[in-house]
Amino acid sequence: MAEAIELQVGERTVRVSSPSKVYFPDRGITKRQVVEYYVAVAEPLLRAVGERPTTLKRYVDGVTGEAFYAKRIPKGAPEWVQTARITFPSGRTADEVCPTEPAVLAWAANLGTFDFHPWPVRRPDVDHPDELRIDLDPQPGTDFGDAVRVALVLKDVLDELGIRAFPKTSGGRGIHVLARIRPEWDFIDVRHAVIALGREVERRIPDRATTAWWKEERGERVFLDYNQAARDRTIASAWSVRGTPRATVSMPLTWEKLPSVDPNDFDVLTAPGWLAEHGDALAGIDDEAFGLETLLDWYAGDERGEMPYPPDYPKMAGEPKRVQPSKARPD
Numbered sequence: 010m011a012e013a014i015e016l017q018v019g020e021r022t023v024r025v026s027s028p029s030k031v032y033f034p035d036r037g038i039t040k041r042q043v044v045e046y047y048v049a050v051a052e053p054l055l056r057a058v059g060e061r062p063t064t065l066k067r068y069v070d071g072v073t074g075e076a077f078y079a080k081r082i083p084k085g086a087p088e089w090v091q092t093a094r095i096t097f098p099s100g101r102t103a104d105e106v107c108p109t110e111p112a113v114l115a116w117a118a119n120l121g122t123f124d125f126h127p128w129p130v131r132r133p134d135v136d137h138p139d140e141l142r143i144d145l146d147p148q149p150g151t152d153f154g155d156a157v158r159v160a161l162v163l164k165d166v167l168d169e170l171g172i173r174a175f176p177k178t179s180g181g182r183g184i185h186v187l188a189r190i191r192p193e194w195d196f197i198d199v200r201h202a203v204i205a206l207g208r209e210v211e212r213r214i215p216d217r218a219t220t221a222w223w224k225e226e227r228g229e230r231v232f233l234d235y236n237q238a239a240r241d242r243t244i245a246s247a248w249s250v251r252g253t254p255r256a257t258v259s260m261p262l263t264w265e266k267l268p269s270v271d272p273n274d275f276d277v278l279t280a281p282g283w284l285a286e287h288g289d290a291l292a293g294i295d296d297e298a299f300g301l302e303t304l305l306d307w308y309a310g311d312e313r314g315e316m317p318y319p320p321d322y323p324k325m326a327g328e329p330k331r332v333q334p335s336k337a338r339p340d
Contacts, residue, residue: 013025013026013027013028014028014041016044016045016048016115018048018051018111018112018115019110019111019112020112021087021089021110021112023044023112023115023116023119024119025040025041025044025115025119026119027040028040028041028044029041030071031071032068032071032072032121032123032256033071033072033254033255033256033277034071034072034073034254035254035255036254036255036256036276036277036278038256038277038278040071040118040119040121042277042278043118043123043250043256043277044115044118044119046118046250046277046280046281047111047114047115047117047118047250048111048114048115049281049284050248050280050281050284051111051114051115052111052289053247053248053261053284053289053291053292054114054125054246054247054248054249055108055109055110055111055114056247056289056291056292056294056295057125057127057246057247057248057291058108058125058127058246059108059109060093060107060108060109060131060132060133061093061107061108061127061128061129061130061131061132062092062093062094062095062105062106062107062127062128062130062132062135063105063106063107063108063125063126063127063128063246064078064079064080064105064125064126064127064128064243065078065079065083065106065117065120065122065124065125065126066078066079066122066123066124066125066126066245066252067079067120067121067122067123068121068122068123068252069120069121070121071121072123072252072253072254072256076123076252078126079106079120079122080103080105081103081104081105082104082105082106083120086106086116087116089110089112089113090106090113090116091106091107091108091109091113092104092105092106092107093105093107093132093135094135095128095130095135095241096135096136096240097240097241098239098240098241098321098322098323099323105128107132108125123249123250123251123252124245124246124249124250124251124252125245125246125249126243126244126245126246126249127243127246128241128243129141129142129199129238129243130192131192134192136195136196137192137193137194137195138190138192138194138195138196138199138238139189139190139191139192139298140187140188140189140190141172141174141187141188141189141190141199141202141203141238141299141301142185142186142187142203142237142238142244143163143185143186143187143203143206143207143233143237144179144183144185144233144234144237144244145159145160145163145183145184145185145186145231145232145233145234146183146231146232146233146234147182147183147231147232148219148224148227148228148229148230148231148232149229150228150229151182151229151230151231152182153178153182153183153184153271153272155217155230155231156182156183156184156231157184157267157268158214158217159184159210159214159217159218159231159233160176160184160186160267161264161267161268162210162213162214162217162218163186163206163210163233164176164186164264165213166206166209166210166213167186167188167206170299170303170304171299172188172299173188173189173293173296173297173299174186174187174188175187175188175261175290175291175293175294176261176262176264176267177247177259177260177261177262177290177291178257178259178260178262178270178272178275179244179245179251179259179272180245180249180250180251180253180257180258180259180260180272180275181251181253181257181272182272184267185244185259187247187291187294188294188299189294189295189296189297189298189299190298190299190300190301191298191299191300192298193300194301194305196238196239196240197325198301198305199238199301200235200236200238200239201304201305201308202238202301202304202305202308203233203235203237203238204220204235204308204316205304205305205307205308205311206233206304207220207233207235208220208307208311208313209307210233211233216230217230217231218230218231218233219231219232219233220232220233220235220316222236222316222317223317223333223334224333225333225334225335226334235316236317236318236319239318239319239322242319245259246259247259247260247261247289247291248260248261248280250277255273255276256276256277256278257272257273257275257276258275258276258277258280260272260275260280260283261289261290261291262290263290266290314327315327315328315329316328316329317329317330317331318331
């Protein structure tokens with residue numbers, strides 16, 4: 010295996026160890042290629058993760074090895090790798106990597122980072138999200154095409170609310186939809202807004218979309234995963250490499266292009282060329298921030314109220330029982 014090399018990234022020199030180590034055997038893609046990919050897409054990626062506390066999903070043995078989430082800055086990080094302190098639902102805190110320059114992305118990739126998972130907050134205010142995120146997760150029996158159809162209905166709802174939203178592939182079968190919001194609401198409010206949004210999409214196309222938390226109730230529909238809006242829940246950023254055999258990436262797209270693409274078209278080898286030809290479809294996301302007032306009114310007026318949190322959360326106010334319906338005992 011080749012000795013370490015040094016790459017000049019902006020003003021920094023980034024050491025890349027074992028550059029010829031194969032990270033994606035099916036494609037023969039090496040560690041060096043992943044690092045160089047992140048340098049190539051650094052500008053749009055920093056638009057997605059810059060100044061945000063960011064969890065690193067690391068595959069130190071490549072895609073065939075075990076991955077883990079690094080929620081604290083790794084020991085031995087260079088002094089120019091900055092951090093942001095976040096608070097977990099348990100009340101514990103951590104200093105997470107906070108990307109501020111391209112070299113941080115290359116440094117993280119050298120550690121085996123494939124996915125960057127930014128919090129929906131920025132460093133000056135880590136308790137008030139400035140990004141609304143809706144995760145469309147196709148369930149067994151559904152596929153990317155089903156997610157596209159649900160995403161277009163979601164767009165209709167957001168358009169009616171006057172909220173400009175931006176889609177991206179998840180890097181798999183799913184779709185993520187993002188919108189910039191004013192950082193005036195806490196995580197609980199933002200999650201409630203996503204619940205209200207999901208319920209409205211479900212009301213319009215109940216045979217295609219669901220907000221059911223319990224898998225036994227979802228059927229062959231696309232799940233709008235409202236709990237991805239909960240504190241300490243994150244999704245892979247735009248331009249992140251995913252842990253798939255093809256080394257796919259999460260690709261921002263225009264609404265016009267979304268129905269005509271295959272998510273497997275976008276990977277470590279092809280995404281830089283797409284960026285050069287089409288630009289970053291997320292480039293305008295910071296142009297305007299929107300409010301959640303109407304969505305929160307919808308939530309407040311819905312008699313169904315709160316929905317279950319993830320199982321590792323402390324019991325939350327107003328939350329129903331955390332037991333799947335088929336195993337629930339009568340009151």
